[in-house]
Amino acid sequence: MAQKSSPAPLPPGPSKPALLDQKFWRHFAKNIWEKKPLLLKNVKSGLLEMGDAEIFDLLVLYSDRCRKLNNPEGFKFYIHGFKAEEEDVLQVLPVKKDKSLLGYHARMKALFSDYCLVCDELLKVNLKKQDLLTEFTDELYRHVGFPNRFSEMGLYLGNYRKTPFGVHVDSCGVFSFPVVGLKRFRLWTPDFVKKNPGLDRAFKYDKYKKNSQLLEVGPGDMTYWPSSAWHIAESDGSFSATWSLGVWVDQPHKEMFAQPLNDLLGSKLGSAGATVTTPFKSLHGATGEVTELPEAYLKSIDSLKNLTALELQETFLKSWMKHISLQGFKTIPRVDFKLSAKSRIQLRSDRSLILWQQALTSKDKFFFSFGGVLVESSKSSGLLKLVKALNAGEFCSVNSFLKGESLKRDLGSLQALADAGAFA
Ligand SMILES: [Fe+2]
16 A cells, blocks of 8 residues: 655745834834844845845945045945055946946956955935835834934945954944845854953954854844844855944933033133133142132033023023934935025925924024034024925925025025935
8 A cells, every 4th residue: 555645844935024013113122122132034124125236226326426526435345354445445346337236246256355345325325215224213213212323324245254353342233134145143242252352353263153143144134233242244255245234322311411511511601611721829728628619610600500491401402403303324415405596495305304493592593403404593484484394295486485684594594404415
């Protein structure tokens, strides 16, 4: 009798997509963020839908711009772990003739057996792609808080076998999204590296491998590790391209609070704040006891005492608005946009509103902010109406809002917002 053969096991199907929904983010904020690494397979996110062809086009666009400006800013290039000089970087950037990421790789591979190209500014050249990133970071910030420093998104590509600077730790939590090729990230806990300082900047770490955690990911997957994790990327020398989002966590609240306060005090103290020697009556008594504060300090204490709650609140509100107008990034793309009263304008993105507030200390003063730029304007109801209309998604003629004697001044304010990249 023929034996009944058992059914062949089904090949593993694609795993269910991991949704970055509210439930995920709540879990992430509570259990993962700054606590432990995470590996998610098959992640459903707009950010991961960007294919290698699109990324290649962005790279060529950005490279063309660098070549035109004769400035490779935003790119770094490493050969066998050594950083190339700026003038050399311009020679190794992708060109249209490469046709694809793999085409670029073929050209580079013939020149370098170990290279790594890093582009930190890539998404800045395409607003729609930048919006995919802000969709991700907005959700992240909503759950873990807005970064006091900023986030940076970099593309890393090449055939480098190890991260050019060895095992290291950064002051940022890192999300990685491979685009081409397989990626291996090896992690160690801070406690382990403290006990084994030989790991710091190491390229050879075989004896410590058993104490590491290995995250292996491919296109469509996502990893995260907290800022305390020591790490290195490994590869077998084949080509890979990976997005890496670093969320810097090295700026404590006290620094955020001290800076605007410092500026406010500076303006209150005026010229007295600029003196570089301090007159005194006596430094100390015969026993060495110090009891007397110089006049300059007493006067400054009076300025401090005279600060009103409204002044303080306005100071911090202004600095907070300026900070969040960067949307959690170091910079946001600037554009050449020459305005006139006849211009018709709209916001460059409905995700990037012009922020504004009414001064607390003066009813007819307003502050506007975009891309880290703060504009102060008095008696400008036309400008405020225009900003509200723009923020509501309208396409606006400047001269139907700004007119009369404040036109020139308001146009100046609007131009500052345009220079910061507010309009299309
Ligand atoms: Fe790193």
